[in-house]
Amino acid sequence: MAAAILGTGVLALPLNFSKLGLVMGSAALVACYPLNFFTGYLLNRLHLTFPSVVTMGDLGKRVMGPWGAILGYGGLYVLLFFILGNYMAV
Numbered sequence: 703m704a705a706a707i708l709g710t711g712v713l714a715l716p717l718n719f720s721k722l723g724l725v726m727g728s729a730a731l732v733a734c735y736p737l738n739f740f741t742g743y744l745l746n747r748l749h750l751t752f753p754s755v756v757t758m759g760d761l762g763k764r765v766m767g768p769w770g771a772i773l774g775y776g777g778l779y780v781l782l783f784f785i786l787g788n789y790m791a792v
Contacts, residue, residue, distance in 0.1 A: 710788045717791075 719727035748761055755761045762774025 710785065714788065714791065 718730075721727075722730060748765065749755065752761065752764050755764055757774070758778045759771045759775035762770030762772070764770075766773070
């Protein structure tokens with residue numbers, strides 16, 4: 703997942719910067735950094751807490767029960783759908 707997100711994200715940066723401009727594009731990039739860092743930090747902490755978990759659905763089930771599993775697996779497939787759309791845009 704990381705390779706798919708980072709690969710298309712890097713390829714999409716020039717187009718997004720051309721639409722937003724250098725100042726607003728840089729501001730958006732800097733503003734999103736704390737959110738991305740915090741998300742990665744939380745995922746790392748959860749992985750350290752539950753080392754046997756291998757998928758987002760498993761993690762959701764361990765943390766929030768059956769509804770968490772639905773959210774984890776559903777969110778993963780929604781993410782993959784949008785990644786495919788991003789590939790089409792790039």
